[in-house]
Amino acid sequence: MNASLEAGQSGRVPLEFSDHHGALSILGFWLFLASDVVLFSCLFAVYASYGMRTAGGPTPMQLFHYGPALAETLLLLCSSFACGLCVYQLRRRSTNGTTAWLAVTMLLGLGFVAMEAHEFASYVASGATWHKSAFLSAFFTLVGTHGLHVSFGLLWAASLLVQLRRHGLNAVSARKLYVFSLYWHFLDIIWVFIFSAVYLVGRIS
Amino acid sequence: MSQQIVTHASAAVEPAAHASGMEHADPVEIAALMPHFEAVGFPAKQVFGFVGSVALTLLALWVVSQHRLPAPLLLPAVLVSAAVQALVQLGSFMHLREARGETWQIPVLALAFVIAAGIVGFSFWIMTFKSGVS
Structure with a gap:
């Protein structure tokens, strides 16, 4: 452990890459992200095909508003930025800094999930359930799948927070944090496409 | 060429390898996939990414909400801005x-993006044929 800590401090190979198996796990996680790109592309394809089939129900223009969509976007973007700073603190070997920015990441992510849950609840309350039309089925499936990913990420981050408090920074906890940061940044990139292709495009025609 | 790169890579990794007691440095055979660990200075990349993303988000929102482009150009503009962001x-x-070793995630991600673009693009394309279904 001490030997690999020194390796990271010399500035060449960071802590999370110090173990060869750990480095392989990180590559494995990239492969998972690539498969998730394909999963989301299928849901985007469904939305692109059925987004205009409103079956007499509410249209995207009636349902979506700029304010909440922009707020959710900024919350998740700030969360992603905080997660980037968390890994930056990890590289500086600051346990407190890493913990603090991970907590900020989680709070902003929680705000995002809360806003989205509120948005979904208000749609359902106004009668726009996912049974209503092909558009709403595709919408709830695409945005809901992303929301579930974020919710799962919050549970994951909470477990990392506990492990950080218990074991501090070592090759294993550093690798787990790094992999979580890849997941979190990836979810924000998916959200950029949801914000553009669903909320902005919904306001065009 | 490849031999030269291997030597270069070993030279770069060697101090760390010595410090950690590792026997072998990481071999790199494909120059384009040469890894690069980020420096621990001011997190300039993160700040650039954040500011750039906020700017692109607001730009796309402004263009759509104020109708700053002709209608047929709005959809491509929004999608291009999303891809850039x-x-x-x-x-x-x-x-x-x-x-x-090599950064294999780059070709794998590139392949995933090609597949994703194919799935979305061709689905959209085939749904424009309105003769059979509507």
Whole structure:
């Protein structure tokens, strides 16, 4: 452990890459992200095909508003930025800094999930359930799948927070944090496409 | 060529390898997939990614909400701005070029993006044929 800590401090190979198996796990996680790109592309394809089939129900223009969509976007973007700073603190070997920015990441992510849950609840309350039309089925499936990913990420981050408090920074906890940061940044990139292709495009025609 | 790169890579990794007592440095055979670990200075990349993403988000929102482009150009403009922002975040937030050995995640991700673009693009294309279904 001490030997690999020194390796990271010399500035060449960071802590999370110090173990060869750990480095392989990180590559494995990239492969998972690539498969998730394909999963989301299928849901985007469904939305692109059925987004205009409103079956007499509410249209995207009636349902979506700029304010909440922009707020959710900024919350998740700030969360992603905080997660980037968390890994930056990890590289500086600051346990407190890493913990603090991970907590900020989680709070902003929680705000995002809360806003989205509120948005979904208000749609359902106004009668726009996912049974209503092909558009709403595709919408709830695409945005809901992303929301579930974020919710799962919050549970994951909470477990990392506990492990950080218990074991501090070592090759294993550093690798787990790094992999979580890849997941979190990836979810924000998916959200950029949801914000553009669903909320902005919904306001065009 | 390849031999030269291997030597270069070993030279770069060697101090760390010595410090950690590792026997072998990471071999790199494909120059384009050479890894690069980010420096621990001011997190300039993260700040650039954040500011750039906020700017692109607001720009896309402004163009759509104020109808700053002719209607047929709005959809392509929004999609292009999303793709640019995705690349900005991929390049600045995600440590794309960090790995032991080759950075295999780059060709794998590129393949995933090709498949994704194919699925979305061709689905959209085939649904424009309105003769059979509507």
